[in-house]
Amino acid sequence: MSPSSSVRVRVIHWFRRDFRISDNTALNAACAAGAEVIPVYVQSSWHRHHRWTGSVRQEFLCGCLRSLDGNLRTAGGRLIVRRGQADVELGRLIQETGATAVYFNRDPDPFGKEMEGRVARVCAELGVESLGFKDHxxxxxxxxxxxxxxxxxxxxxxxxxxxxxxxxxPGSVAVNLRTPAEVASLPLPELSSWGLAPSGAQPVEPGxxxxxxxxxxxxxxxxxxxxxxxxxxxxxxxxxxxxxxxxxxxxxxxxxxxxxxxxxxxxxxxxxxxxxxxxxxxxxxxxxxxxxxxWPEVLDLEFNPQWRGLPWGEADERFARWTRGETGFPIVDAGIRELLATGFMHNRVRMIVAMFLTKDLQIDWRHGEAWFMRHLVDAEIGSNNGGWQWSAGTGADAAPYFRIQNPWTQTKRYDPDGAYIRRWIPELKNVPGAVLATEPSPGLRMASKYPLPMVKHAEERDRVLAMFASHKERMVLV
Ligand SMILES: Cc1cc2nc3c(=O)[nH]c(=O)nc-3n(C[C@H](O)[C@H](O)[C@H](O)COP(=O)(O)OP(=O)(O)OC[C@H]3O[C@@H](n4cnc5c(N)ncnc54)[C@H](O)[C@@H]3O)c2cc1C
The missing domain is CATH 1.25.40.80 (Serine Threonine Protein Phosphatase 5, Tetratricopeptide repeat)
Known part of the structure; x- marks a missing residue:
C-alpha cells in the first residue's frame, strides 16, 4: 500500500489534532516512505461560524502550531499553512507539489471523519493515495x-x-523530513485570523x-x-x-x-x-x-431514548447568571470562574456545575455542552457530550436521573475548608469553609458583593424529579 521506498516521493502529512513530532503514527509513516515530507495545517473557516468555537482554545491552538513549526524545523521540515477547506486546499497542494500521497491520523469526531471522506475523494480523483492511521x-x-x-x-x-x-x-521521533524549499506557506495563524478577540484567560503553556x-x-x-x-x-x-x-x-x-x-x-x-x-x-x-x-446522534439527542423530549428550559437570564458565575452557589460559581480564567475546570466541579444547570435550573444540557465547548481548552466532542449527558441523567452509564448531587453537600465533601472557592471568588476571601458549604438562611448573604443563592436546592430537586416522572408516565401511556 505505501509508496515504494526506492523512489524519492513526496508525501503530504496533514496535521489536524496531532501537533507533535514524537510518536506521530502518520508522520512516522510518511518519513518511512523514503519521502520528502510536506507537513501542512489547513486553517478552516469552519471555526469562525461554528457555535463551539471560542477564543481560548484557538489561542492555545496558535501556540501549539508555533511550537510544532519549531519542532519540525529541527527535524528538517517546516509547517506549511494553508487557509480554506481542507479537501480543496490539499487538492491544490498535491497539484503544486506533485505529491503522491496524503497521510493523516484519523479523527474520531463526525466532522473530522466527514472531511476525511472528502479528502479521500479528491485524492482518488487526482490519482494519489490517501492513508488514514489510528493514532488518537x-x-x-x-x-x-x-x-x-x-x-x-x-x-x-x-x-x-x-x-x-x-x-x-510508542514509536520514534520524526527526523529527516526534507520539506522542499519551494513550497509556499501562509504565516502561522493568529487569533485575529478567525475574527476572534483575546480571551483574557491564562491556560497552561501550549506545545x-x-x-x-x-x-x-x-x-x-x-x-x-x-x-x-x-x-x-x-x-x-x-x-x-x-x-x-x-x-x-x-x-x-x-x-x-x-x-x-x-x-x-x-x-x-x-x-x-x-x-x-x-x-x-x-x-x-x-x-x-x-x-x-x-451513535453520532448523541450530538442532538439523549443517548437514552427514554429521555428524549423532556421539557428542558431555554438559555434565559438564569443561564446567563450561570455563565457569569453568579448563581450564589459558591462551588458552582468557583468552577465557572476557574474555567473563564484558565480554560480548564476540575472534573469534580464539572459534574457539580453541569448537574446544577440541568437539575437545579432544569436548563437544556445542550446549552451547557455548547458553552463548555466554547470555553474549554480541552473541549473534546465525545467526552464533553458524555459528561453532560451523564450529568443530565440521560446518557450512557447515566447517573440515574433521581441521583441528584446537592451542591452544599458536595462542597462539604470536596472543598471542606473552602480553599478552592476562595481562590476563584475574591468576594468570599474572608468567609470560612463551613459557611461556604452551608445553604444560607433566607435573606442572609455570605458577603456583601456576593449574590444570594438563585434557587433553593430542595425545591428544585422536587421540581426536576417531577419533570422526569411525568415524562416517564407520558412515555408509558404513548
Ligand atoms: C460535564 C463534563 C464535561 C466534560 N468535558 C470534557 C471535555 O470537553 N474534554 C475532556 O477531555 N474531558 C471532559 N470531561 C472529563 C474530565 O472532566 C476531564 O477529562 C478532566 O477534568 C481533565 O483533567 P485531567 O487531564 O487532569 O484529568 P485526569 O483525571 O488526570 O484524567 C486523565 C485523562 O483521562 C481522560 N478523562 C478523565 N476523566 C474523564 C471523563 N470523565 N470522561 C472522559 N475522559 C476522561 C482525559 O483525557 C484526562 O486528561 C468532562 C466531564 C464533565 C463532567
Whole structure:
C-alpha cells in the first residue's frame, strides 16, 4: 500500500489534532516512505461560524502550531499553512507539489471523519493515495466489542475488555523530513485570523515540550496519590493532560506506557492503585469516543431514548447568571470562574456545575455542552457530550436521573475548608469553609458583593424529579 521506498516521493502529512513530532503514527509513516515530507495545517473557516468555537482554545491552538513549526524545523521540515477547506486546499497542494500521497491520523469526531471522506475523494480523483492511521486512541471503537461483537453501551464491561487488549508501544521521533524549499506557506495563524478577540484567560503553556514536562510532573507527583486525591479541586490532584490529549501534544501510547511503567515501579499499593485508576480514566475517554462514533446522534439527542423530549428550559437570564458565575452557589460559581480564567475546570466541579444547570435550573444540557465547548481548552466532542449527558441523567452509564448531587453537600465533601472557592471568588476571601458549604438562611448573604443563592436546592430537586416522572408516565401511556 505505501509508496515504494526506492523512489524519492513526496508525501503530504496533514496535521489536524496531532501537533507533535514524537510518536506521530502518520508522520512516522510518511518519513518511512523514503519521502520528502510536506507537513501542512489547513486553517478552516469552519471555526469562525461554528457555535463551539471560542477564543481560548484557538489561542492555545496558535501556540501549539508555533511550537510544532519549531519542532519540525529541527527535524528538517517546516509547517506549511494553508487557509480554506481542507479537501480543496490539499487538492491544490498535491497539484503544486506533485505529491503522491496524503497521510493523516484519523479523527474520531463526525466532522473530522466527514472531511476525511472528502479528502479521500479528491485524492482518488487526482490519482494519489490517501492513508488514514489510528493514532488518537489506543483502541478505536471497532476493537472493543461485546461477546456478540457489538459496541458497548456501558463503561464497566467496556473498561474490562479495553484493559485486556494488547496495547501498542510508542514509536520514534520524526527526523529527516526534507520539506522542499519551494513550497509556499501562509504565516502561522493568529487569533485575529478567525475574527476572534483575546480571551483574557491564562491556560497552561501550549506545545509538545511543555506537555511532556506536564506528564513528567504528573507521574512523579499528583498521580501517585490520584486514587485518594483526584476529587479535590484545589491544587493539582489530577494529571492536567487533557488539552495535551485533545491537541495530540503527547501520544496516548506515550502516556499509557509511562503510566504503566510508573505503576510497575510503585512502592505501595496506594500508588499502584492510583496509576491504575488513572489508566481507567484514559479508557473513559475512549469509551465516550466510541459512543460518539457508533451513535453520532448523541450530538442532538439523549443517548437514552427514554429521555428524549423532556421539557428542558431555554438559555434565559438564569443561564446567563450561570455563565457569569453568579448563581450564589459558591462551588458552582468557583468552577465557572476557574474555567473563564484558565480554560480548564476540575472534573469534580464539572459534574457539580453541569448537574446544577440541568437539575437545579432544569436548563437544556445542550446549552451547557455548547458553552463548555466554547470555553474549554480541552473541549473534546465525545467526552464533553458524555459528561453532560451523564450529568443530565440521560446518557450512557447515566447517573440515574433521581441521583441528584446537592451542591452544599458536595462542597462539604470536596472543598471542606473552602480553599478552592476562595481562590476563584475574591468576594468570599474572608468567609470560612463551613459557611461556604452551608445553604444560607433566607435573606442572609455570605458577603456583601456576593449574590444570594438563585434557587433553593430542595425545591428544585422536587421540581426536576417531577419533570422526569411525568415524562416517564407520558412515555408509558404513548
Ligand atoms: C460535564 C463534563 C464535561 C466534560 N468535558 C470534557 C471535555 O470537553 N474534554 C475532556 O477531555 N474531558 C471532559 N470531561 C472529563 C474530565 O472532566 C476531564 O477529562 C478532566 O477534568 C481533565 O483533567 P485531567 O487531564 O487532569 O484529568 P485526569 O483525571 O488526570 O484524567 C486523565 C485523562 O483521562 C481522560 N478523562 C478523565 N476523566 C474523564 C471523563 N470523565 N470522561 C472522559 N475522559 C476522561 C482525559 O483525557 C484526562 O486528561 C468532562 C466531564 C464533565 C463532567
Amino acid at each position: 486512541f489506543l483502541h478505536e471503537f471497532g476493537e472493543v466489542r461485546t461477546g456478540e461483537g457489538g459496541p458497548f453501551r456501558v463503561y464497566t464491561p467496556y473498561g474490562r475488555v479495553w484493559r485486556a487488549l494488547p496495547k501498542a508501544l 509538545e515540550r511543555a506537555a511532556r514536562e506536564r506528564l513528567r510532573h504528573a507521574l512523579e507527583g499528583p498521580l501517585r496519590s490520584y486514587g485518594d486525591d483526584r476529587n479535590t479541586p484545589d491544587g493539582q490532584s489530577t494529571s492536567r493532560l487533557s488539552q495535551d490529549l485533545r491537541f495530540g501534544l503527547l501520544s496516548i501510547r506515550e502516556i499509557y506506557n509511562r503510566a504503566l511503567a510508573a505503576r510497575e515501579g510503585s512502592q505501595t499499593k496506594t500508588q499502584r492503585d492510583s496509576y491504575d485508576k488513572f489508566i481507567g480514566e484514559l479508557a473513559w475517554r475512549e469509551f465516550y469516543g466510541s459512543i460518539l462514533a457508533v
